[in-house]
Amino acid sequence: MKVNEVPQDKRDFKEGDKLKKLVYAVQEDGRYTGVNSAGWEAENFAMKQAWDDINEKLADTEKKVREGALSPLAYFMQKNLMDIALLARYAGKWQWQVKRHFKPDVFKQLDREIVGKYAGIFNITVEELITFGSKQ
């Protein structure tokens, strides 16, 4: 890759334009040098696609939470890009326990302590966690 071939395709989502990565490219005289790149179309697209996929799944889960089919825990887990294994690890629970907490009825009866722990993992307040998706 020559210096003038270093891609400068703007990464215009999720503050992506804040970072100009350094890449190595070949100068006219054949020597390698570091050049800043605003982004690369192929990577931007792959990254955007990954985020779109996350957001689609998240919207789906949000709907289920609002319908009362899932507890808010499922929503915030996905919002924080976690899966059940990772959330269980953070919470110090078994995976089947976390899965059980996805049931709205079980979630409502959880100890304040456990709910507080979950809220802490997601960096939100207990109120935000338990009221999410409930009918006002």
Place this chain on the structure above:
Amino acid sequence: MNDKVFTHYQHAHCESGVTANLLRHEGVSISEPMAFGIGAGLFFGHLPMLKVNGAPGTTYRIWPGAIFKRVCERLDIKIHAQRFRDQGEAMLALDNVLATGKPVGILGSVFYLPYLPEAFRFHFNAHNLVAYGKENGEYLISDPIMETATRIAPEDLVKCRFAKGVPEPRGFMYYVTGVPDKPDFAKAIQQGIKQMCFFMFPPLPWFGNSAIFLLANRIQAYPQKLTPRKAALYLGNVIRMQEEIGTGGGGFRYLFAAFLQEAGQLLQRDDLLHYSEELTIIGDEWRNFAYSAARIMKVRTSDVVSYDELSELLRRCGAHERDLFRKMQQIKW
């Protein structure tokens, strides 16, 4: 007590960047490509059974932690490295070293680094950065992928250092304790190249050169085995790993080519300069592959012909690399 001010340099890759920045601070003149090459950072791996963020794991470089360790071993640099069970203990140990004026390498998760654009913040637990001081309750941070030095609040740094998942950094931190007067670069370069070539030809299908062909076969089968959506996500993951922060799309091939060039100049060896040029061309081929993959992703096609062509591009990268690394194995030192 060390009063020298820490200087931040931006680099392409986190681990080789941290290695270069830490060693430069200690007076060892080393570039990022040199650190990457001596650490034998170049690699390939494809693990269909290991799912990372829902897609099969693919890597273009050696596992995290190897580069720093190997560079220090090969240049006879003394280091101290430590993991912790307790968060408070880990932060206290960091503060104590920072108080002596020594910059400290830190391993952690990018998810908990607020200074990074959100687009990059996934649960990736093997990011390297340097803490080089504390001011007004905040840590001074030199993250090699950033253009400038930055800061982070202690509560964020704790989360970053004690992220859970695979792998778990457990507060891992490392710093240089001693450097030799004249590090032997010639020997280190030789060891780096030899090891890189050796690791490219293991007797396992998931690692090294043969894994490129494994991936090619898998990709060829995507249209039959996966929904167009899933196939696009899998391809996207391959591209993202190939461009894993600052390789310019060449999957670290340009970085290693830059190393070969620098090594060739330092040791006055034309063969290394020549191999550098060859590897640059291979890097361009990788980039072409990623371009073509992105095109297929965009249309979400299950057109068998385009997947056939794509896997053929990949096999060509693999074949050219095999030839080059086999030749490099025969280098007479």
